[in-house]
Amino acid sequence: MRVDMDDVSVEVAGARLVRDITLHAAAGQVVGLVGPNGSGKSSLLRCVYRALRPATGTVRLDGEDLHAMDAREGARLLAALPQETSAEFDFSVGEVVAMGRLPHRRGATGRLTADDDRICAQALARVGAAHLTDRSLLTLSGGERQRVLIARALAQQPRVLVLDEPTNHLDIAQQLEVLALVRGLGPTVLVALHDLNLAARHCDVLYVIADGRIVASGPPHDVLSPDLLAKVFGVRAHRVRHPDTGAVQLLFDRLTEQEQVALP
Template identity: 80%
Template sequence: MRVDIEDLAVEVAGRRLLHDVTLRAADGQLIGLVGPNGSGKSTLLRCVYRALRPAGGTVRLDGADLHAMDAREGARLLAALPQEAQATFDFTVAEIVAMGRLPHQRGSGRASAADAEICARALARVGAGHLAHRGFPGLSGGEKQRVLIARALAQEPRVLVLDEPTNHLDIAQQLEVLALVRDSRLTVLAALHDLNLAARHCDALYVLDGGRIVAAGEPHEVLTAGLLADVFGVRAHRVRHPETGAVQLLFDRLAEGAGRRDGADADGPAPPGPVTPPDDAPSLPTPR
């Protein structure tokens, strides 16, 4: 399913947090949102999964306005894993995953045998079938994230929104979670802190700074030394992964007085080079 975000703007308490953000994701692409803390990544995703209503602009799924849909219709198309999803639930794993079926249930809302089979398949898909009867609070961080991804898969959406899905996970768990997301073949929007993970797994990156898109494209095009110095305030050395060829980054501190603009925030001046993808731009490749 194609996702088109057009001129999205968000204001909270009179402060502009997003400035006319435009983003496009082709069917099946994994799109990464990267940027420093406070750059607007989570705000943008909250608009996409309708936890926040924008002051302007639209979010469209295959051309249909997401915010004009009723809650059930929207939940059948889009599932989200927000940061706050890591809160403790006093449920079993099977009960957590079964919540993903609610948008598809009518009347009494009782789960059917078909629902139970879909949930079991989702758990098996993320390698967590053996956890079905475990209590969710007693799981490790990586196990919890697998279960929450299974819940999203059980929802049978066509778009998946992930806000920092690898937070608090060790490196092996981070790689496993992003591999699961990649293998889902859904259209995915994911906010990521780790630029090397983003470069390895994403088809395209959108860089946010001060509530604006300042760069967009394939990872090797976007993650330049100049951009990383200006936006993240670090000196970066680009290398190629010896097996995959993906861009990998080594970081140093910048020399004193160089790099990131002082005082940049969501209400400050626009950073150089805002990016709005043209309407006739070709879809980025989707390697699988």
């Protein structure tokens, strides 16, 4: 499913956080949003999963205005994993994943059908977490919990998946596992990432956001130039190629005072 954002701006409490963003994600692409803290990545994604309504502009799924859709219809098409997900209640993993079937069930108290059970089991199997079905969510490690929450999103059977910093609080192995998993899921994916090397390796297209605006977009090897990284992130970047995948990888140094002064 194609995702289009046309001239989207976001305001919260009178402050404009995102300005005139135009973004396109083709069906099946993994599109990454990168930028400094506070640049507007999360605010933009909140418009996509309808936690916020754009002050201006439109978000479209295959040409249809997302914010004009019925809430249940939108939830059948799009699933999200926000940056912070509360886990205060002692639900089992199976119960958490079953919550992903709510948009497809009739009535708020409708019971799971055999088809629902099959879909939930398949979602857990896809993320390698079937063995956790009866465990409490509160007992899981960070990596295990992320897998379960992704399984919940998959149980919605979405055509678009929105992930806001899905590798937060994960160790390096877990980060690689989660992003490799996301890469192979099938839906169109919009993902905000802090780690530029992970973004370069796992995304088809990157949008660089600074001060609420897109300042560059395109394939990672085109976008992640030393000049742009100096201007946006304030670092000196050295580009190398991954020896196995050929993906652009970056080594960083701090800019000297003279280099900072020389930036346009």
